[in-house]
Amino acid sequence: MIINEMFLSVQGEGIYTGIPSMFIRVAGCNLDCPWCDSAYAKSQEDGNEMPISSIVDEVQKYDVEHVVITGGEPTIYPEELKVLCNELNSLNKKITIETNSTIFVDCNPHLLSLSPKLYQCWEEEIIKKNLSKKCKKQIKIVVGSIEEALDALKRIENFDIEKENIFLMPNAATREKHIRGAAWLVPFCCNNNVRFGGRLQTLLWNSEHGK
């Protein structure tokens, strides 16, 4: 597995916001979103090959229950991802896999965090297949305008997921853009009874590497 970085921080997004977690960020992604807040991990050239055993050893240095496998896009390493999940499950870690949901996740995390991209790549059947998994699920959708937010709500209408696990997030890789996006998206969420999804790491550290 090609790893961009591993670090300890608090989860910045979704239902586990604020929970101390070990982050494993893989290098490489199959999409190229213009607002990507981890652009430094988009290419496989942005990381180094690490054996699963070394990744697990690094995780074990920290006394935290939650481990977040993120990217880049973790599912571009399907076989390694399966082995890593098995190893971490055997250590009783609560694994979150963060994925753009363009590839089915064939392993057993505690939480599957789907971030399908409205216009870059929306794989409806794969999203539904991922939502049929038995683990906890959440969907976070980045939107850049009211029209996009309305489109997102329409697309997820028939998805099988609890409403409180659906987040609309501002299209923002910087603190300034996040604040500007929240200014219209928070009222939109209130008026449409849908959960607003902030990015703590962008607000606190302006999406700085390793935090």
Ligand code: SF4
């Ligand atoms: S899918 Fe995620 S990691 Fe990949 S380019 Fe888009 S925002 Fe960045």
